[in-house]
Amino acid sequence: MQLALKNQAQEPSKSAKHHKNLDTLGKIKSINYAALFIDLAAIIVFAIIFILMLNAIKIPLTTNEMEQPEAVLEQYYRVAGFVYSAQTVNLVVTIMAIFLIISISAFVVNFKHIRSLDLYDYHRWEAGNRYVHAFMSLLTLNFSSFVVKLIGADLLMRYAEGMNTFEWLKMTFNQKREKMRINRERKHDHVPTEEELLIRKRVRVQTFVKILRYTFTYIFLLLVAIFIIIPFYWMILTSLKTYTESKASDPSFWVAFRETQWVNWKFVFKNLNFGLYIRNTLLVSVLSTAGTLITTVFAAFAFSRIDFKGREALFSLLLMTMMIPGEIYMITNYLTVSQVGFGWIGRDYPPAGFFAAMIVPFMTSVYYIFFLRQTFRQIPDTLYKAAKIDGCSDFKFLWRVMIPIAAPTIITITILSLLGTWNAYIWPKLITTPGLYGEKAKNYWLISVALRETSFVLEMGGDPLPMYNLQIAASTIVTVPLLIVFLALKKYIIRGVGRSGTKG
Structure with missing residues (x-):
């Protein structure tokens, strides 16, 4: 009789906890979609700034004038009622282009990832993934998205582990330290046998070989990726150079953002x-x-x-x-x-x-x-x-x-x-x-x-x-x-x- 009453008392608490978890999960999903909306709004803002600045750039009338466009064009442009130098306009256009590439790529990846999440995917590793996405928002100076994603990641950690991120890190650190202390005591009190020493040696060798294999694999993949990306990078870089820089015998592998020549793209597109x-x-x-x-x-x-x-x-x-x-x-x-x-x-x-x-x-x-x-x-x-x-x-x-x-x-x-x-x-x-x-x-x-x-x-x-x-x-x-x-x-x-x- 007492056991039955105890079970009946526990059932409401379990039900309340279940509903609480569902409410928390609903908040996490809402925060994820709010972050997506903020990212999309940022993309729209970047695109508007990019278009406004690019439209402000004047272009020469003939191809011969493109040899030194700065000699025939204005050095200051008016954009939305404000006056900017030509170098500032080129700087902003370049930054907005980079921001658009990063933000659009991150938005697409994040959108697909969120849509693919199932109920069992909301765990602490997903919370870590949310933190990574949050800090990636700083690459485009999207502080609103950064804050919202941090809140979502912390809420997800509370949902998965029952504690916030700092408490979980503190607990994990204490557990590691306690484990290291126990291992030191065991090592001090226990004299290993020859078989144990042989097993430890084999484990160290296998670990070293595994690390070496993964290191060389990723280095090789990185070199292949660089080899593939370099031609595309060189194409974009040359398209933003002046005529003199593009035909130089010792070409530069970098162009300052203020010195980029977006006039080349606009001249090709229009003239x-x-x-x-x-x-x-x-x-x-x-x-x-x-x-x-x-x-x-x-x-x-x-x-x-x-x-x-x-x-x-x-x-x-x-x-x-x-x-x-x-x-x-x-x-x-x-x-x-x-x-x-x-x-x-x-x-x-x-x-x-x-x-x-x-x-x-x-x-x-x-x-x-x-x-x-x-x-x-x-x-x-x-x-x-x-x-x-x-x-x-x-x-x-x-x-x-x-x-x-x-x-x-x-x-x-x-x-x-x-x-x-x-x-x-x-x-x-x-x-x-x-x-x-x-x-x-x-x-x-x-x-x-x-x-x-x-x-x-x-x-x-x-x-x-x-x-x-x-x-x-x-x-x-x-x-x-x-x-x-x-x-x-x-x-x-x-x-x-x-x-x-x-x-x-």
């Missing part, structure tokens, strides 16, 4: 029309990729699920076309889109024809059809047969079953198609040649064509001198979007290739 070329490339890439996805999905479904006479023979014939060089297709494609065929391109023809000529011929890909077909074939036939028995149409089965399962492969195809269109050169160059279709054809250039055809030279009366800083600034503007897309979606590429490479 050399790279803003127009990027818009053209985005239009062609998006529409071409959308068409490629539609034709690829339907063709892959037909070749993997629908039984019709000659299916395998037709698919083999399509695979054989992959052996034909792409340059041969260009002859027939050119005749098709020119005045001999559809008449889409020609001198003084409307823009729609030129864009259609760059989009329509490449809205199908045998390689992507084969790629997606392999993924579709991994899905059991029993699903398709069961769906047909239940009266499900082919389109409904494709939309509700096949596409969701094959989503990683489809995303991979999307990325590869975008990259292929972004880097396309021969075909866009062929149908936008100014010698054939007039100077107006330059308005339809893609960035790959513009990079090779734009004159990045300095006319000095003799031989033209290449302006490497402008050329590399244009290359950087072209490369950065691709790098962002790849880093953001690289896991889908790896997952899609892995899924399509296996059968069963």
Whole structure:
């Protein structure tokens, strides 16, 4: 009887403690999302400052004036009612660019991490992770996020260990000290045997080898990372140098933030029309990729699920076309889109024809059809047969079953198609040649064509001198979007290739 009464008395206390833990967990989640909101607000503020300062920078009218832009431009700019020197504007733009890179990367990583947390993930190691994120906020001088994340980390430690961080550190330190004292007493009172000495020696050797192996592994990985990053760093650095610095025989590996030349980027974007070329490339890439996805999905479904006479023979014939060089297709494609065929391109023809000529011929890909077909074939036939028995149409089965399962492969195809269109050169160059279709054809250039055809030279009366800083600034503007897309979606590429490479 007394035991029953004791259990009944303990049950309310356990229930209250459980509700208290749930309330604490709810506060932790709210603080995490509040920190995310603050980080997002900081990104918006950094972006606004970056855009305002960059727009304030004036640019020369001609390429020759870019040899010494400071000689022809104003030394002071007015931004939002305040006057700043040109060096201060360059300093702020550079700092904001660095802050944006750090804050956007940290926000994406933090957002994905918080969304992936389960109930059992809220422990002291996660609290330590929160502290690391808090101190990383100081890299962008985001003190509000720093304080909020510190509060969240301390609350998480209280939830996981029942004490705050300082109390836990003090307890851990005391436990370590007590353990060391006990070990010293045991060592003093106990004489080790030969077997114990041998075991200790083996443990020390194994520990040393393990530390040595990990040290060399991380040093090697660090060197490889530096080797990969250096070309990209050098590209950005050169794009922010003056013409004189870019052609120096003893180049500098660093440029002071006040001396960065953001005028190079702005001159390339506006005066050399790279803003127009990027818009053209985005239009062609998006529409071409959308068409490629539609034709690829339907063709892959037909070749993997629908039984019709000659299916395998037709698919083999399509695979054989992959052996034909792409340059041969260009002859027939050119005749098709020119005045001999559809008449889409020609001198003084409307823009729609030129864009259609760059989009329509490449809205199908045998390689992507084969790629997606392999993924579709991994899905059991029993699903398709069961769906047909239940009266499900082919389109409904494709939309509700096949596409969701094959989503990683489809995303991979999307990325590869975008990259292929972004880097396309021969075909866009062929149908936008100014010698054939007039100077107006330059308005339809893609960035790959513009990079090779734009004159990045300095006319000095003799031989033209290449302006490497402008050329590399244009290359950087072209490369950065691709790098962002790849880093953001690289896991889908790896997952899609892995899924399509296996059968069963």
